[in-house]
Amino acid sequence: MRLFIKRGWHPVHSTLNHHLCKVTSLGLQTRLVSSNSNSRYPANDSIIVSFATSTSTPISSAYTPSLSRHHLFINTKTISTMASATTFYDFKVKDKKGAEKSLADYKGKVVLVVNTASKCGFTPQYAGLEKLYKDIKATHPDDFTILGFPCNQFGGQEPGTDDDIQNFCQVNYGVTFPIFGKTDVNGEKAEPVFEWMKSEKPGLLGLKRVKWNFEKFLIGRDGKVKERWASTSKPESLEKAILDELEKKE
Incomplete structure (x- = not known):
């Protein structure tokens, strides 16, 4: 196999649909397409990994054996961030005003991370999350927080502006x-912290993608992902696991 890397986006030619593959060493989902298409992509924080394979070995069942060159598209922002990150606290995100916020501000705390939405069947979990937050803060005022990350990727159920979301909550x-x-939380524009959390704690059957609104990740004092729960897990059912984690020392 021959491998080379080019920075920027490059016109790629294909008659095939786009397919996803993984760079498992980085825990990233990337786009794999053949080189016979005239689709063009914007040049934003990306590289192309092109590789040639034996014409007798197709990349997947969707590819015919005659295809010999493919391109792997990777977001370089995610690569560079994940390559240097070892804990949750190594990442930065956007706050409710769009300003950069370092998660290092929560270092040493136990953190529950939830991807939220305002128009979902699970939206009433906001009430359970708020109760959980207040109950645990009452006994551990400086050691615990919940961080909500609104996401519009699941059924378009978070269509409002950041101000709309804050007001709704x-x-x-x-x-x-x-x-x-x-x-x-998924795809080419996913925040690096979510790519990292998904890689650290895959879901059921090894699924790394966030499946729906109100999935939950528990971060320990050491900044490592300790637990991951599906949307159907109610906030009150998480209390024991959180309290157990609070009893641990970093």
């Missing part, structure tokens, strides 16, 4: 834990 559920700016 406060008026309807009295949310007092931090709600950040709208965030992609």
Whole structure:
């Protein structure tokens, strides 16, 4: 196999649909396409990994044996961030005003990360999350927080602006834990911290993609992902695991 890397996006030619493959050493999902298409991609924080394979060995069942060159598209922002990150606290995200926020501000705390939405069947979990937040903060005021990351990638169920989201959370559920700016959790524009968390703690059957709104990741004091729960897991069912983690020392 021959391998070379070029920076920037490059016109790629294909009659095939796009397919996903993984760079497993980085835990990233990337786009794999053949080189026979005239689709063109924007030049934003990306590289192309092109590789030639034996014409007798197709890359996947969707590819015919005659295809010999393919391109792997990778977001270089995600690569560079993940390559140097060892804990949750090594990442930065956008706050509710779009300003950069370092997660190092939560270093030493136990953190529950939730991707949220305002128009989902699971949206009433905001009430359970707020109760969980207040109950645990009452006994561990400086050691625990919940961080909400609104996401519009699942059924378009978070269509509003950041200001709309903040107002919705406060008026309807009295949310007092931090709600950040709208965030992609899957795909080419996913925030690096979500790519890292998914890689650290895959879901059922090894699934790394966030499946739906209100998935939950528990971060320990050491900044490592300790647990991951599906959307159907109610906030009150997480209390024991959180309290157990709070009892541990970094």
